[in-house]
Amino acid sequence: MAKLGKINLVNEKESDGADVEVTSYPVEKGVPITDHVQRKPETTTVSGYLLGKTANSDYEYLKKQAYAGTLLTYTGRKVAKNVIITKIDRDTGDYTNGFAISIELQEIRIAKSPWVKKKVKTAGKKKKASKKKTKKSSKLYHKVKKGDTYWGCARKYGTTVNALRRLNPWPDRRIPIGVKMRIR
Structure with a gap:
Protein backbone atom coordinates (compact mmCIF):
# COMPACT_ATOMS: atom_id res chain seq x y z
CA MET A 1 0.00 0.00 0.00
CA ALA A 2 1.26 3.48 -0.84
CA LYS A 3 -0.11 7.00 -0.53
CA LEU A 4 0.25 9.90 -2.96
CA GLY A 5 -1.21 13.08 -1.55
CA LYS A 6 -4.55 11.90 -0.13
CA ILE A 7 -4.96 8.94 -2.52
CA ASN A 8 -4.18 5.35 -1.48
CA LEU A 9 -2.87 3.04 -4.18
CA VAL A 10 -1.57 -0.50 -4.31
CA ASN A 11 2.02 -0.19 -5.49
CA GLU A 12 3.52 -3.09 -7.35
CA LYS A 13 6.80 -1.57 -8.45
CA GLU A 14 8.76 1.51 -7.40
CA SER A 15 11.91 2.86 -9.03
CA ASP A 16 13.86 6.03 -8.57
CA GLY A 17 16.66 7.76 -10.38
CA ALA A 18 19.19 10.51 -9.99
CA ASP A 19 20.75 12.24 -13.02
CA VAL A 20 23.43 14.84 -13.50
CA GLU A 21 24.26 17.02 -16.48
CA VAL A 22 27.91 17.15 -17.47
CA THR A 23 29.29 19.87 -19.75
CA SER A 24 32.25 19.13 -21.97
CA TYR A 25 34.34 21.43 -24.13
CA PRO A 26 36.50 20.27 -27.03
CA VAL A 27 40.24 20.87 -26.97
CA GLU A 28 42.72 20.82 -29.82
CA LYS A 29 44.24 17.47 -28.97
CA GLY A 30 42.90 14.75 -26.77
CA VAL A 31 39.71 14.17 -24.82
CA PRO A 32 37.25 17.04 -24.18
CA ILE A 33 37.53 18.83 -20.84
CA THR A 34 34.68 18.53 -18.35
CA ASP A 35 34.39 21.48 -16.02
CA HIS A 36 30.88 21.36 -14.61
CA VAL A 37 28.45 18.82 -13.17
CA GLN A 38 24.90 19.94 -12.41
CA ARG A 39 22.44 17.88 -10.37
CA LYS A 40 19.03 17.28 -11.91
CA PRO A 41 15.90 16.70 -9.85
CA GLU A 42 15.39 13.15 -8.59
CA THR A 43 12.61 11.12 -10.20
CA THR A 44 10.41 8.33 -8.89
CA THR A 45 8.24 5.98 -10.95
CA VAL A 46 5.40 4.07 -9.30
CA SER A 47 3.43 1.23 -10.92
CA GLY A 48 0.41 -0.23 -9.21
CA TYR A 49 -3.35 -0.24 -9.03
CA LEU A 50 -6.17 2.11 -8.11
CA LEU A 51 -8.90 -0.15 -6.74
CA GLY A 52 -12.42 0.19 -5.39
CA LYS A 53 -15.47 2.34 -6.07
CA THR A 54 -13.43 5.56 -5.92
CA ALA A 55 -10.81 4.49 -8.50
CA ASN A 56 -12.13 6.81 -11.26
CA SER A 57 -12.50 9.82 -8.96
CA ASP A 58 -9.03 9.15 -7.49
CA TYR A 59 -7.58 9.09 -11.01
CA GLU A 60 -9.32 12.39 -11.87
CA TYR A 61 -7.98 13.90 -8.63
CA LEU A 62 -4.42 12.85 -9.52
CA LYS A 63 -4.80 14.28 -13.05
CA LYS A 64 -6.05 17.55 -11.58
CA GLN A 65 -3.03 17.70 -9.23
CA ALA A 66 -0.70 17.01 -12.19
CA TYR A 67 -2.23 19.79 -14.31
CA ALA A 68 -2.06 22.25 -11.40
CA GLY A 69 1.54 21.35 -10.50
CA THR A 70 0.58 20.75 -6.89
CA LEU A 71 3.34 19.68 -4.50
CA LEU A 72 2.59 16.24 -3.06
CA THR A 73 4.21 13.74 -0.73
CA TYR A 74 4.62 10.13 -1.79
CA THR A 75 4.85 7.48 0.91
CA GLY A 76 5.52 3.93 -0.16
CA ARG A 77 8.66 1.85 0.14
CA LYS A 78 10.43 5.20 0.01
CA VAL A 79 9.27 8.68 0.99
CA ALA A 80 9.48 11.51 -1.53
CA LYS A 81 8.48 14.97 -0.33
CA ASN A 82 7.80 18.01 -2.54
CA VAL A 83 7.12 16.07 -5.73
CA ILE A 84 4.87 16.81 -8.67
CA ILE A 85 3.26 14.38 -11.07
CA THR A 86 4.96 14.68 -14.47
CA LYS A 87 3.20 11.75 -16.13
CA ILE A 88 0.23 9.58 -15.30
CA ASP A 89 -0.94 6.56 -17.34
CA ARG A 90 -3.71 4.08 -16.71
CA ASP A 91 -4.57 0.68 -18.20
CA THR A 92 -8.24 -0.23 -17.94
CA GLY A 93 -7.62 -3.79 -19.13
CA ASP A 94 -9.05 -6.89 -17.43
CA TYR A 95 -9.62 -5.35 -14.00
CA THR A 96 -13.11 -5.55 -12.48
CA ASN A 97 -12.82 -3.12 -9.57
CA GLY A 98 -10.18 -0.66 -10.77
CA PHE A 99 -7.25 -0.32 -13.15
CA ALA A 100 -3.49 -0.37 -13.40
CA ILE A 101 -1.71 2.93 -13.09
CA SER A 102 1.80 4.24 -13.72
CA ILE A 103 2.89 7.57 -12.25
CA GLU A 104 6.12 9.50 -12.75
CA LEU A 105 7.08 11.96 -10.01
CA GLN A 106 9.74 14.65 -10.04
CA GLU A 107 11.35 16.30 -7.03
CA ILE A 108 10.87 20.06 -6.73
CA ARG A 109 13.63 21.84 -4.85
CA ILE A 110 12.34 24.98 -3.19
CA ALA A 111 14.88 27.76 -2.75
CA LYS A 112 14.94 29.60 0.54
CA SER A 113 15.79 33.27 0.34
CA PRO A 114 18.24 34.74 2.86
CA TRP A 115 16.22 37.96 2.69
CA VAL A 116 14.28 38.72 5.86
CA LYS A 117 11.69 41.46 6.07
CA LYS A 118 12.76 44.11 8.55
CA LYS A 119 10.25 44.79 11.29
CA VAL A 120 9.25 48.44 11.51
CA LYS A 121 8.76 49.76 15.04
CA THR A 122 6.14 52.37 14.11
CA ALA A 123 3.38 50.12 15.43
CA GLY A 124 4.60 50.70 18.98
CA LYS A 125 4.50 54.46 18.54
CA LYS A 126 0.93 54.30 17.25
CA LYS A 127 -0.14 52.38 20.34
CA LYS A 128 1.35 55.06 22.61
CA ALA A 129 -0.37 57.80 20.63
CA SER A 130 -3.70 56.00 20.83
CA LYS A 131 -3.34 55.71 24.62
CA LYS A 132 -2.94 59.47 24.83
CA LYS A 133 -6.07 59.96 22.72
CA THR A 134 -8.12 57.64 24.93
CA LYS A 135 -7.20 59.66 28.04
Missing part, protein backbone atom coordinates in the same frame (compact mmCIF):
# COMPACT_ATOMS: atom_id res chain seq x y z
CA LYS A 136 -9.52 62.61 27.36
CA SER A 137 -9.54 63.75 30.99
CA SER A 138 -5.81 64.51 31.07
CA LYS A 139 -5.03 68.04 29.92
CA LEU A 140 -1.89 68.80 27.95
CA TYR A 141 -0.29 72.23 27.59
CA HIS A 142 2.47 73.70 25.43
CA LYS A 143 4.48 76.79 26.39
CA VAL A 144 4.40 79.11 23.36
CA LYS A 145 7.73 80.25 21.93
CA LYS A 146 8.43 82.73 19.17
CA GLY A 147 7.26 81.34 15.83
CA ASP A 148 4.77 78.80 17.23
CA THR A 149 1.48 78.52 15.35
CA TYR A 150 -1.68 76.48 15.72
CA TRP A 151 -0.71 74.57 12.59
CA GLY A 152 2.80 73.71 13.88
CA CYS A 153 1.50 72.62 17.29
CA ALA A 154 -1.27 70.56 15.68
CA ARG A 155 1.32 68.63 13.64
CA LYS A 156 3.65 68.23 16.65
CA TYR A 157 0.97 66.85 18.98
CA GLY A 158 -1.17 64.96 16.45
CA THR A 159 -4.31 67.06 16.69
CA THR A 160 -6.14 69.50 14.40
CA VAL A 161 -6.00 73.28 14.04
CA ASN A 162 -9.74 73.53 14.70
CA ALA A 163 -9.35 71.64 18.00
CA LEU A 164 -6.63 74.09 19.11
CA ARG A 165 -8.82 77.09 18.14
CA ARG A 166 -11.68 75.73 20.28
CA LEU A 167 -9.42 75.16 23.33
CA ASN A 168 -7.59 78.53 23.21
CA PRO A 169 -8.92 82.12 23.17
CA TRP A 170 -6.29 83.69 20.87
CA PRO A 171 -6.72 84.46 17.16
CA ASP A 172 -4.45 82.63 14.68
CA ARG A 173 -2.02 85.51 14.11
CA ARG A 174 -1.85 86.81 17.73
CA ILE A 175 -0.79 83.95 20.00
CA PRO A 176 1.16 85.56 22.86
CA ILE A 177 4.69 84.30 23.56
CA GLY A 178 5.19 82.62 26.95
CA VAL A 179 1.59 81.59 27.56
CA LYS A 180 0.45 77.97 28.05
CA MET A 181 -1.49 76.82 25.00
CA ARG A 182 -3.91 73.99 25.74
CA ILE A 183 -3.41 71.04 23.40
CA ARG A 184 -5.98 68.59 24.93
Whole structure:
Protein backbone atom coordinates (compact mmCIF):
# COMPACT_ATOMS: atom_id res chain seq x y z
CA MET A 1 0.00 0.00 0.00
CA ALA A 2 1.26 3.48 -0.84
CA LYS A 3 -0.11 7.00 -0.53
CA LEU A 4 0.25 9.90 -2.96
CA GLY A 5 -1.21 13.08 -1.55
CA LYS A 6 -4.55 11.90 -0.13
CA ILE A 7 -4.96 8.94 -2.52
CA ASN A 8 -4.18 5.35 -1.48
CA LEU A 9 -2.87 3.04 -4.18
CA VAL A 10 -1.57 -0.50 -4.31
CA ASN A 11 2.02 -0.19 -5.49
CA GLU A 12 3.52 -3.09 -7.35
CA LYS A 13 6.80 -1.57 -8.45
CA GLU A 14 8.76 1.51 -7.40
CA SER A 15 11.91 2.86 -9.03
CA ASP A 16 13.86 6.03 -8.57
CA GLY A 17 16.66 7.76 -10.38
CA ALA A 18 19.19 10.51 -9.99
CA ASP A 19 20.75 12.24 -13.02
CA VAL A 20 23.43 14.84 -13.50
CA GLU A 21 24.26 17.02 -16.48
CA VAL A 22 27.91 17.15 -17.47
CA THR A 23 29.29 19.87 -19.75
CA SER A 24 32.25 19.13 -21.97
CA TYR A 25 34.34 21.43 -24.13
CA PRO A 26 36.50 20.27 -27.03
CA VAL A 27 40.24 20.87 -26.97
CA GLU A 28 42.72 20.82 -29.82
CA LYS A 29 44.24 17.47 -28.97
CA GLY A 30 42.90 14.75 -26.77
CA VAL A 31 39.71 14.17 -24.82
CA PRO A 32 37.25 17.04 -24.18
CA ILE A 33 37.53 18.83 -20.84
CA THR A 34 34.68 18.53 -18.35
CA ASP A 35 34.39 21.48 -16.02
CA HIS A 36 30.88 21.36 -14.61
CA VAL A 37 28.45 18.82 -13.17
CA GLN A 38 24.90 19.94 -12.41
CA ARG A 39 22.44 17.88 -10.37
CA LYS A 40 19.03 17.28 -11.91
CA PRO A 41 15.90 16.70 -9.85
CA GLU A 42 15.39 13.15 -8.59
CA THR A 43 12.61 11.12 -10.20
CA THR A 44 10.41 8.33 -8.89
CA THR A 45 8.24 5.98 -10.95
CA VAL A 46 5.40 4.07 -9.30
CA SER A 47 3.43 1.23 -10.92
CA GLY A 48 0.41 -0.23 -9.21
CA TYR A 49 -3.35 -0.24 -9.03
CA LEU A 50 -6.17 2.11 -8.11
CA LEU A 51 -8.90 -0.15 -6.74
CA GLY A 52 -12.42 0.19 -5.39
CA LYS A 53 -15.47 2.34 -6.07
CA THR A 54 -13.43 5.56 -5.92
CA ALA A 55 -10.81 4.49 -8.50
CA ASN A 56 -12.13 6.81 -11.26
CA SER A 57 -12.50 9.82 -8.96
CA ASP A 58 -9.03 9.15 -7.49
CA TYR A 59 -7.58 9.09 -11.01
CA GLU A 60 -9.32 12.39 -11.87
CA TYR A 61 -7.98 13.90 -8.63
CA LEU A 62 -4.42 12.85 -9.52
CA LYS A 63 -4.80 14.28 -13.05
CA LYS A 64 -6.05 17.55 -11.58
CA GLN A 65 -3.03 17.70 -9.23
CA ALA A 66 -0.70 17.01 -12.19
CA TYR A 67 -2.23 19.79 -14.31
CA ALA A 68 -2.06 22.25 -11.40
CA GLY A 69 1.54 21.35 -10.50
CA THR A 70 0.58 20.75 -6.89
CA LEU A 71 3.34 19.68 -4.50
CA LEU A 72 2.59 16.24 -3.06
CA THR A 73 4.21 13.74 -0.73
CA TYR A 74 4.62 10.13 -1.79
CA THR A 75 4.85 7.48 0.91
CA GLY A 76 5.52 3.93 -0.16
CA ARG A 77 8.66 1.85 0.14
CA LYS A 78 10.43 5.20 0.01
CA VAL A 79 9.27 8.68 0.99
CA ALA A 80 9.48 11.51 -1.53
CA LYS A 81 8.48 14.97 -0.33
CA ASN A 82 7.80 18.01 -2.54
CA VAL A 83 7.12 16.07 -5.73
CA ILE A 84 4.87 16.81 -8.67
CA ILE A 85 3.26 14.38 -11.07
CA THR A 86 4.96 14.68 -14.47
CA LYS A 87 3.20 11.75 -16.13
CA ILE A 88 0.23 9.58 -15.30
CA ASP A 89 -0.94 6.56 -17.34
CA ARG A 90 -3.71 4.08 -16.71
CA ASP A 91 -4.57 0.68 -18.20
CA THR A 92 -8.24 -0.23 -17.94
CA GLY A 93 -7.62 -3.79 -19.13
CA ASP A 94 -9.05 -6.89 -17.43
CA TYR A 95 -9.62 -5.35 -14.00
CA THR A 96 -13.11 -5.55 -12.48
CA ASN A 97 -12.82 -3.12 -9.57
CA GLY A 98 -10.18 -0.66 -10.77
CA PHE A 99 -7.25 -0.32 -13.15
CA ALA A 100 -3.49 -0.37 -13.40
CA ILE A 101 -1.71 2.93 -13.09
CA SER A 102 1.80 4.24 -13.72
CA ILE A 103 2.89 7.57 -12.25
CA GLU A 104 6.12 9.50 -12.75
CA LEU A 105 7.08 11.96 -10.01
CA GLN A 106 9.74 14.65 -10.04
CA GLU A 107 11.35 16.30 -7.03
CA ILE A 108 10.87 20.06 -6.73
CA ARG A 109 13.63 21.84 -4.85
CA ILE A 110 12.34 24.98 -3.19
CA ALA A 111 14.88 27.76 -2.75
CA LYS A 112 14.94 29.60 0.54
CA SER A 113 15.79 33.27 0.34
CA PRO A 114 18.24 34.74 2.86
CA TRP A 115 16.22 37.96 2.69
CA VAL A 116 14.28 38.72 5.86
CA LYS A 117 11.69 41.46 6.07
CA LYS A 118 12.76 44.11 8.55
CA LYS A 119 10.25 44.79 11.29
CA VAL A 120 9.25 48.44 11.51
CA LYS A 121 8.76 49.76 15.04
CA THR A 122 6.14 52.37 14.11
CA ALA A 123 3.38 50.12 15.43
CA GLY A 124 4.60 50.70 18.98
CA LYS A 125 4.50 54.46 18.54
CA LYS A 126 0.93 54.30 17.25
CA LYS A 127 -0.14 52.38 20.34
CA LYS A 128 1.35 55.06 22.61
CA ALA A 129 -0.37 57.80 20.63
CA SER A 130 -3.70 56.00 20.83
CA LYS A 131 -3.34 55.71 24.62
CA LYS A 132 -2.94 59.47 24.83
CA LYS A 133 -6.07 59.96 22.72
CA THR A 134 -8.12 57.64 24.93
CA LYS A 135 -7.20 59.66 28.04
CA LYS A 136 -9.52 62.61 27.36
CA SER A 137 -9.54 63.75 30.99
CA SER A 138 -5.81 64.51 31.07
CA LYS A 139 -5.03 68.04 29.92
CA LEU A 140 -1.89 68.80 27.95
CA TYR A 141 -0.29 72.23 27.59
CA HIS A 142 2.47 73.70 25.43
CA LYS A 143 4.48 76.79 26.39
CA VAL A 144 4.40 79.11 23.36
CA LYS A 145 7.73 80.25 21.93
CA LYS A 146 8.43 82.73 19.17
CA GLY A 147 7.26 81.34 15.83
CA ASP A 148 4.77 78.80 17.23
CA THR A 149 1.48 78.52 15.35
CA TYR A 150 -1.68 76.48 15.72
CA TRP A 151 -0.71 74.57 12.59
CA GLY A 152 2.80 73.71 13.88
CA CYS A 153 1.50 72.62 17.29
CA ALA A 154 -1.27 70.56 15.68
CA ARG A 155 1.32 68.63 13.64
CA LYS A 156 3.65 68.23 16.65
CA TYR A 157 0.97 66.85 18.98
CA GLY A 158 -1.17 64.96 16.45
CA THR A 159 -4.31 67.06 16.69
CA THR A 160 -6.14 69.50 14.40
CA VAL A 161 -6.00 73.28 14.04
CA ASN A 162 -9.74 73.53 14.70
CA ALA A 163 -9.35 71.64 18.00
CA LEU A 164 -6.63 74.09 19.11
CA ARG A 165 -8.82 77.09 18.14
CA ARG A 166 -11.68 75.73 20.28
CA LEU A 167 -9.42 75.16 23.33
CA ASN A 168 -7.59 78.53 23.21
CA PRO A 169 -8.92 82.12 23.17
CA TRP A 170 -6.29 83.69 20.87
CA PRO A 171 -6.72 84.46 17.16
CA ASP A 172 -4.45 82.63 14.68
CA ARG A 173 -2.02 85.51 14.11
CA ARG A 174 -1.85 86.81 17.73
CA ILE A 175 -0.79 83.95 20.00
CA PRO A 176 1.16 85.56 22.86
CA ILE A 177 4.69 84.30 23.56
CA GLY A 178 5.19 82.62 26.95
CA VAL A 179 1.59 81.59 27.56
CA LYS A 180 0.45 77.97 28.05
CA MET A 181 -1.49 76.82 25.00
CA ARG A 182 -3.91 73.99 25.74
CA ILE A 183 -3.41 71.04 23.40
CA ARG A 184 -5.98 68.59 24.93
